[in-house]
Amino acid sequence: MENIFIIKLGSSTILEGTSIFEEIKHVVDDGYKVLLVTGGADAIKQQYNSIQREMPFLTLPNGDEVRYCSPTEMPIIKDSYKDIIFPKVKEALSKYNLSVFTQLGGDNEVIIGRRAKPLKAIRNNKSIIVRDSLFGTYEKSNSDLLKNLLNCYDVVCVSPPIYDTNLDSYINIDADMLAAHLATDLKAKHIRFVTSTPGILRDIEDSSSTIKDIYLGEELNSVKGKMKQKVRAANWSVKNGICDVCIVGPHTLNGKGKTWFWDMSDDLGDLEFLNKCIRIPSTSYNEREFAQFVLNNIEKENISGKIDEVGNLIFQKGNGPNRLMLLGHMDTVPYNWKVKNTEEGIHGRGVVDAKSSLVNFLHMLEEVDVPKDGTLMVIGAVEEEVSSSKGAHYVRDNYNADAVIIGEPSGEENLTLGYYGLYKLKITIAKPQEHSAGKDAISELDLLYSIVDKIRNKVDKIDSKNLSSLIRVNSSHKEGINYATGILNFRISPEAGKNYSENLNFDFGEFVNVEVLRTTPGFSNPRNCKLVKSFIYGFSAHGKKINYLKKRGTSDMNTLAVSWNEVPMVAYGPGDSSLDHTSEEFVKNTEIRNARQILKDSIDKWFLLQGGVK
Numbered sequence: 001m002e003n004i005f006i007i008k009l010g011s012s013t014i015l016e017g018t019s020i021f022e023e024i025k026h027v028v029d030d031g032y033k034v035l036l037v038t039g040g041a042d043a044i045k046q047q048y049n050s051i052q053r054e055m056p057f058l059t060l061p062n063g064d065e066v067r068y069c070s071p072t073e074m075p076i077i078k079d080s081y082k083d084i085i086f087p088k089v090k091e092a093l094s095k096y097n098l099s100v101f102t103q104l105g106g107d108n109e110v111i112i113g114r115r116a117k118p119l120k121a122i123r124n125n126k127s128i129i130v131r132d133s134l135f136g137t138y139e140k141s142n143s144d145l146l147k148n149l150l151n152c153y154d155v156v157c158v159s160p161p162i163y164d165t166n167l168d169s170y171i172n173i174d175a176d177m178l179a180a181h182l183a184t185d186l187k188a189k190h191i192r193f194v195t196s197t198p199g200i201l202r203d204i205e206d207s208s209s210t211i212k213d214i215y216l217g218e219e220l221n222s223v224k225g226k227m228k229q230k231v232r233a234a235n236w237s238v239k240n241g242i243c244d245v246c247i248v249g250p251h252t253l254n255g256k257g258k259t260w261f262w263d264m265s266d267d268l269g270d271l272e273f274l275n276k277c278i279r280i281p282s283t284s285y286n287e288r289e290f291a292q293f294v295l296n297n298i299e300k301e302n303i304s305g306k307i308d309e310v311g312n313l314i315f316q317k318g319n320g321p322n323r324l325m326l327l328g329h330m331d332t333v334p335y336n337w338k339v340k341n342t343e344e345g346i347h348g349r350g351v352v353d354a355k356s357s358l359v360n361f362l363h364m365l366e367e368v369d370v371p372k373d374g375t376l377m378v379i380g381a382v383e384e385e386v387s388s389s390k391g392a393h394y395v396r397d398n399y400n401a402d403a404v405i406i407g408e409p410s411g412e413e414n415l416t417l418g419y420y421g422l423y424k425l426k427i428t429i430a431k432p433q434e435h436s437a438g439k440d441a442i443s444e445l446d447l448l449y450s451i452v453d454k455i456r457n458k459v460d461k462i463d464s465k466n467l468s469s470l471i472r473v474n475s476s477h478k479e480g481i482n483y484a485t486g487i488l489n490f491r492i493s494p495e496a497g498k499n500y501s502e503n504l505n506f507d508f509g510e511f512v513n514v515e516v517l518r519t520t521p522g523f524s525n526p527r528n529c530k531l532v533k534s535f536i537y538g539f540s541a542h543g544k545k546i547n548y549l550k551k552r553g554t555s556d557m558n559t560l561a562v563s564w565n566e567v568p569m570v571a572y573g574p575g576d577s578s579l580d581h582t583s584e585e586f587v588k589n590t591e592i593r594n595a596r597q598i599l600k601d602s603i604d605k606w607f608l609l610q611g612g613v614k
Contacts, residue, residue, distance in 0.1 A: 003032050003189060004033050004183075004189060005027050005032035005188065005189060006034075006182060006183045006186070006188045006192070007191075007253070008036075008037045008178075008179035009036060009039065009194050010175075011041055011085060012041070012042045012251070014038060014085060014088050015046075015084075016251060018252065019251075021096065023252065024036070024096075027253070028154045028155065030286060031286055033154075034150075034154065035155075035156050035157075035186065035188070036089065037159065037175055038081070038158075039159070040081055040085055043080040043081065044077060044080040046080070047076055047079055047084065048076065060119075060120070060122070061120055066135075068130070068133060069133060069135055069172045070133065070134065071169070074169070074172075077161060077172060078161060081159045081160075082104070086102040086159075089155075090102060093154075098155055099152075101149050101152070101156045101157065102156075103158060104160070105160055105162040105173075106170045106171075107163075108145075109163050110158070111141045111142075111162040112140050112163055112165055113136045113137055113139050113162040113163065114139050114166070114171075115134060115167055116133070116135055116136050116137060118131045119133050119135075135172050136164060136171035137173065137177075138173060138178060141181070141185050143185045146185075159175065159178075160172050160173045160174075160175055174229050176193060177232070179193065180233040180234070180236045180242075181236075183237055184237065187241075189283075189336070190244045190246075192246055192247075192253055193234060193246070193247045194252070194253060195247060195248070195251075196250050196251060198210050198250055198257020199246075199247050199257040199259035200223060200227065200230075200247055201222075202222055203222070204222075204224065210257045211259050212259065212260065213266070214231075214259060214261050214262070215264060215266040216262065216264060216265060230247055234246075235261060238262065238263045239263065243279040243281060243339065244279065244281060262275075263279070264276075264279070264339070271589060273297065273359060274351075274356060274592065275339070275341065277290070277293075278346060278348040278355055279339050281336045282330050282331055282332060282350070283333065283385075284333070284382075284383050284385045285382075287311055287330040287331050287380075288307070291307050291380065292307070294313055294362065294380065295307060298315065298365060300365070300366070303315055304316045304317075308398075309394070310390050310391060310394045312379055312381050312382055312391045312394060313330060313379065313380035314379055315378040315379070316378075317365050317370050317375070317376045317378075318370035318372075320371065320373035321375075322371075322373050322374045322402055323402050324375070324376055324401060324402065324404075324405070325395075325401035325403070325404045325405070326361040326376070326377065327392070327395065327405070327407065327556055327560075328381070328573075329358065329382070329385070330355075330381065330382060331382060331383055331384055332355070333353075333385050335349065335583075337349060337583065345586055345587050345588040347586045349585060350585065351575070351585050351586065351587050352409050352576065353385075353409060353577070353579075353581065353585065354409060354573060354575070356575055356592050357407030357408060357572075357574065358407050360407070360573065360574070360592065360599055361405075361599075362378055363596055363600075364376065364599065364600060364603060365378055367600050368600060368607075369604075379391075381395060381556055387424055389559050392559035392560060393559055395556075396562065401567060402610070403529075403567065404568070404569040405570060405572055405599075405603075406569060406570070407571070408555050408557075408571040408572075408577070409575030409577040409579075409580065409587075411576060412594045413544055413547055414546070414547045415532070415539075415547070415548055415549065415571075416549045416551055416572065417526075417549065418522065418523050418524030418525055418550045419494075419522060419552075419553060419554050419571075420467070420494070420550075420554060421491070421493075421496070421519075421520045421521040421554060421558050422490070422491065422518050423490035423491075423500075423501065423518065423519055423520075424487065424488070424490075425488045425506075426488075426514070426515040427448060427451055427452065427455070427486045427515075428485045428512070428513045429445075429448050429482075429483065430482075430483055431447065432480060444483065445473070445484050447484070448473070448484040448485075448486050451508055451512055451514075452470055452486060452488055454508070455488060463490075463492055463495070472486065472487040491553070492520075494522035494550070496521065498521040500519075501519045520562070522558065523557055523558050524550055525570055529568040530609045530610070531568040531569075531570055532568070533605075533609065534605040534609060535570065535572065537601065537602065538598045538600075538601040538603075538605060541601045544598070551571075553577070555571060557571060572595070574587050574591045574592045574596075
C-alpha cells in the first residue's frame with residue numbers, strides 16, 4: 001500500500017471543532033488512506049472533571065511534570081478516548097460522508113509495547129521510585145491488520161493506550177511517538193503532527209517566529225515542554241525513513257506555520273530546494289502535497305502562483321504578448337526510497353524523471369529578467385507518468401504559449417526535438433468455456449496472443465518504425481465464460497502522422513473486443529525555429545555543441561502537439577533518461593547546475609529574438 005498519510009492530532013484540535021476535518025476530507029479525496037493518531041490530554045482532563053476526581057501527576061528529577069497513570073487510573077484514560085475523542089472524530093468526519101474506524105491501539109493487541117522501567121520522581125522534596133506507572137514504549141504493530149482496515153475505511157483512528165502482552169495490561173504511550181512508529185511500520189508517504197501553535201516557534205511568545213526548516217543533527221535548545229516530544233517524534237520519523245515530515249498548526253494542515261524536518265545537511269546551497277523536492281513523494285494521482293509545498297516556497301511580488309482545477313502547479317512572471325511556457329511534471333512512478341546525497345550528486349526517486357528539470361524551471365522564475373513584452377509560465381503538470389496525462393490535456397485546452405520547453409531528461413549536452421507517440425490498446429477475449437481436447441478448440445489466451453500478432457501486423461503496415469510491447473495479461477472465468485485481457489502498447493514514430501489510427505480496423509469477430517485507450521501521435525520539431533536557435537546560442541555560450549535527439553518514449557510534448565500545430569517545442573533537462581523509472585535514478589550536481597545556466601541563457605535569447613523590450 002503506497003498511499004498512506006498519517007496525521008497526528010492533539011485532543012485540543014479535535015475538541016475545538018476546527019477546519020481540520022474538512023482538510024482530512026480533502027486528503028482522502030486526493031487518494032490517500034488516512035491513519036489518524038489522536039492524543040487525549042484535554043479529553044482526559046474533561047473525564048477527570050466529569051467524575052470529580054483529581055488528576056494525579058509526578059514530578060521528575062528535571063522538574064518536568066508528567067501525568068501519573070497507575071492501574072487505578074488506566075480505566076479513566078481508556079474511557080477518555082472511547083467516550084470523548086472517538087465519538088467526536090466520528091461525528092465530525094461523518095459530516096463529510098467519510099467511513100471511520102476507531103479503536104484503542106491496545107484493543108485486540110493491534111499495537112504492542114513494553115512498560116518502562118520504574119520511574120524516579122520527587123515527592124515532598126525527596127527522591128522516590130514509582131513502580132506501578134503504566135507508561136511504556138512502542139514495540140510493534142499488526143501492520144497487516146491496519147492495512148486491511150485502511151482498505152476498508154476512509155479513515156482509521158487509533159490512540160493510546162497500547163498493550164503489553166507480558167504484563168497482560170494496557171499501557172500508556174506518547175501519541176506523537178506512536179504516530180512516528182506507525183508511519184515507519186506502514187511505510188507512510190507523509191506524516192503531519194498538527195499542533196496548537198504555528199509549527200515550532202523560536203520564541204514561544206511570538207507566533208510569527210516559526211522555524212521553517214530543521215536539518216539532520218540540528219540542536220533545538222529553544223524547544224520546551226510538550227513540544228520537545230513532537231520534535232523527538234519528528235526526528236525519529238526522518239531518521240527511520242519517512243521523507244516528508246512536518247509539524248504544522250495552529251489546528252490545521254494547511255496553515256503557513258509549518259516546520260519541516262529533513263534528513264539532509266543545511267549546506268547544499270543552490271541545490272537545497274531540489275533536495276527538498278526530491279524528498280517529498282509525489283507519485284501519480286498524489287501530487288498535491290508536493291504542489292502545495294512548492295507553492296508555499298515561491299512567494300515573490302512579481303510572480304503569481306496557483307494550483308489549478310486539475311491540480312497543476314501554475315506560475316507566471318510578466319504579462320506581455322510573447323509567451324514562453326516551461327512545462328514539467330510533478331509526478332513520479334511508484335516506490336520511494338531514502339534520498340542519498342554524495343559529493344558527486346543526488347540519488348532518489350524522481351531526480352531524473354523529472355524533478356531536476358522542473359526545479360531548474362522554477363529557478364528561472366527568479367533568475368530570468370522577463371522583458372516588458374514577455375510572459376514566462378512555469379507549470380508542474382499532474383499525471384504525466386500515467387496514460388491519462390490529465391495535466392497536459394488541461395494545459396493544452398486552457399492555456400497558450402508561443403513556444404514550449406518540456407522538462408524531461410536530455411542530458412546537459414543534448415536537446416530533444418521530438419518523441420514517438422503512444423498508441424495503447426486493451427484487448428478483451430470473452431469466450432464460452434469448452435474442453436481443451438475438443439476439435440478446433442482454442443483457449444482464450446491462445447486467441448489473445450493470435451490477435452496481438454494480427455494487430456502488430458496491421459500497425460507495421462502504417463508505421464514500420466513502431467515499437468510494441470504486450471505489457472499486461474490477465475485471465476479469469478465467470479459463469480461459463482473464459483476471459484483474457486491484455487494491454488498492448490505501441491510507440492508510434494512521428495512519420496506516421498497525426499491520423500494514423502484512422503486507418504486501423506480491429507474487427508476480429510464476436511469473441512474479441514479491442515478498446516483504444518490512447519492515440520497520442522509522435523512529434524518532431526524542426527531545427528530552424530527561434531526556439532532551437534536560442535538553444536544553439538545557450539549551448540555555444542558555454543562552449544558546447546548541441547546533440548539533437550528524437551526519443552522513442554512519449555512526453556507531454558506529444559499531448560500538446562495534437563492541437564498546438566504551429567507552436568515550437570523542445571525538451572531539455574539534466575539526467576540520463578535510461579535511468580527513468582529505475583531504482584538507480586541519479587544526477588550529478590555539476591550537470592544540474594550546467595543545465596540550469598544553459599537554460600537561462602537560452603530563455604534570455606528567445607525573448608531577445610522575439611523583440612524583447614527591457
